[in-house]
Amino acid sequence: MMYYKKPYLKKIWNKWLSLIHINRTINEVSGNVSELKVQINETKEGIDIAKLLFSKVLIHNNLQMDYSHDIQKAEFKVFSQWGDDGIIQYIINKIEFKTTTFIEFGVQNYLESNTRFLLINNNWSGLVIDGSEDNIKYIKNDPIYWKYNLKAITHFITKENINEIIEEAGYKDEIGILSIDIDGNDYWIWETITIVEPVMVIIEFNAVFGIDRPITIPYSDGFVRENAHFSYLYFGASLSALERLGKEKGYSFIGINSASVNAYFIKTEKLGIFKEKDPQNIFSPSKFRESRDKNNNLNHLNYEDRQKCIRGLPVYNLENNERELF
Numbered sequence: 391m392m393y394y395k396k397p398y399l400k401k402i403w404n405k406w407l408s409l410i411h412i413n414r415t416i417n418e419v420s421g422n423v424s425e426l427k428v429q430i431n432e433t434k435e436g437i438d439i440a441k442l443l444f445s446k447v448l449i450h451n452n453l454q455m456d457y458s459h460d461i462q463k464a465e466f467k468v469f470s471q472w473g474d475d476g477i478i479q480y481i482i483n484k485i486e487f488k489t490t491t492f493i494e495f496g497v498q499n500y501l502e503s504n505t506r507f508l509l510i511n512n513n514w515s516g517l518v519i520d521g522s523e524d525n526i527k528y529i530k531n532d533p534i535y536w537k538y539n540l541k542a543i544t545h546f547i548t549k550e551n552i553n554e555i556i557e558e559a560g561y562k563d564e565i566g567i568l569s570i571d572i573d574g575n576d577y578w579i580w581e582t583i584t585i586v587e588p589v590m591v592i593i594e595f596n597a598v599f600g601i602d603r604p605i606t607i608p609y610s611d612g613f614v615r616e617n618a619h620f621s622y623l624y625f626g627a628s629l630s631a632l633e634r635l636g637k638e639k640g641y642s643f644i645g646i647n648s649a650s651v652n653a654y655f656i657k658t659e660k661l662g663i664f665k666e667k668d669p670q671n672i673f674s675p676s677k678f679r680e681s682r683d684k685n686n687n688l689n690h691l692n693y694e695d696r697q698k699c700i701r702g703l704p705v706y707n708l709e710n711n712e713r714e715l716f
Contacts, residue, residue, distance in 0.1 A: 441468050442511060449479050458484065458663040461645040461654060469506035472649040474592065478508065478567070481654070485662040487566045487589055492516035493556060494569040495547055496594075499528040504569040504592055504652070506534070514566065515539035517559050521546040548611040549578055553585040561586055570594065571652075574613040577606040577627035581635055590656050591641060597650040597676035598696050599628035599716065601669060605705040606631050608713055620684045621699045629653055631708050633669045642666040650676040 448466045457463045457480055464480035465473025490512065494505045497518045508514040518540065520526055529535060529542040545555050556562070568588035570576050576593055599605055606627035607613065615625045632653050633643045641655035644664045650673070656664055679690040681699060691699060705716045 445475070445479075445507070445511065448476060449483070452476060452480050453483055456663075458665065462648045465648060468511075469502060470504050471502050472647050472651055474504050474647055474652055475507045477645075477647060477654065478504065478592070479511075481590060481656070481664075482508075482512070482566070485589070485656065485660055485664070489564055489566050490514040491561070491565045492567040492569065493519075493561060493565060493586065493588070494567075494571075495519035496571040496573065497525070497529075498522070499525045500532065500534075500542070504571075505567065508567070509534065509538045509540060513538065517541045517543070517556070517561060519543055519545050519547060519555065547572060547575075547579060549575070549582045549609065550611065552579055552582055556583070556585045563587060564589065566590065567592065573615040573625045574607065574618075575609055575611075577631055577635060578609045580632075580639075587657070589660055590654065591636070592652050592654055593632055594626060594651055595629045595632050595646075595653050596623075596626035597629070597673070598623050598693070598700065599626070599631075599705070600697070601628065601630055601673040603705075604628060604631040604634045604708040605714075605716070606708065608704055608706045619700060619703065620686070621681050621696075623681050623696055624700045624703050629669045629673050634708055643669060643672075646672055646674075649678060650674050651678075 445466060445468050452464045455463070461477045461480065462473070464476045466476035467473050468475045492505045492508060492514055493516060494503060495518065497503045497520050500506060500518055505514070505516055505518070509516065515538070518529065521544065523544050526542050526544045534540060535542070541559055543555070543559060545551065547555070562585050565586045565588050567590045568583070568586065569592040570580055571594040572579065573594070580591065580593055607625060615622055618624050629646065636643055636655045640658055642658045642661055643666060644654050644656055645667055646653050675693040677693070679692070681689055681691045681696050683689045700716055703716050704713055707714050
């Protein structure tokens with residue numbers, strides 16, 4: 391055993407041993423990179439299988455409970471960004487879905503989404519849309535694309551094209567779920583969609599806009615979140631704006647996820663065990679801190695400072711149908 395007269399000598403020795411180990415590992419794998427990739431993929435697939443198996447336990451346990459009054463209690467994450475996988479599983483097992491189809495847009499490469507778990511675990515089929523050709527190419531090269539009934543198309547979505555895009559993809563009338571997350575014109579796109587009637591709508595809201603006013607960004611067919619304001623905080627609509635729109639379209643608001651990102655709506659005549667909620671009683675400020683400074687660096691602002699950051703920017707108030715300032 392080596393004797394260390396100075397504590398720092400032990401640290402140096404341990405680092406040296408680590409470097410030897412790293413170098414040895416590199417030498418071992420450098421001759422067979424393809425085999426390493428296979429091992430990595432097999433490991434990832436094994437992790438996904440484990441997650442799927444454990445999720446079945448969570449689903450079973452959730453279904454024994456009455457979470458209709460608080461859907462956040464059903465949360466768990468497999469492929470969703472937050473706990474939405476659990477919420478979605480709870481809802482689809484508690485109300486009737488005659489068709490097991492979905493449409494989701496703003497999916498990026500679809501590794502993190504609201505409907506991927508539905509596709510894999512429940513064998514639903516659906517359409518995903520993203521504005522990036524690279525993202526759609528990635529999805530089409532993902533094994534899920536041949537394993538499941540998924541269609542992925544590239545489009546930058548606007549009010550003028552959304553119904554045509556959906557119809558050309560072969561969807562109309564009733565579908566199971568519509569999930570909207572485009573970090574911008576979310577309100578205006580949902581308002582425009584008439585070609586399909588989803589049983590459930592999941593739509594992102596901007597918690598930074600608060601709950602007091604039914605407001606959204608003014609419509610702009612070229613809106614891109616990162617270009618609209620350096621902070622990335624200026625986008626979308628308030629929860630109260632979406633609840634107002636939901637009522638107009640025949641939907642009842644039933645809750646939000648615990649991250650205060652996604653709002654859930656169910657066609658009113660299909661509510662089943664769920665009850666319509668008042669957004670004033672449900673809303674909570676978001677805690678995640680994704681805001682950026684003028685140099686595009688994360689600055690981790692708290693909720694109040696995030697609101698201050700976009701004060702004075704234009705919004706559209708649905709109550710008086712006028713543009714005003716946030």
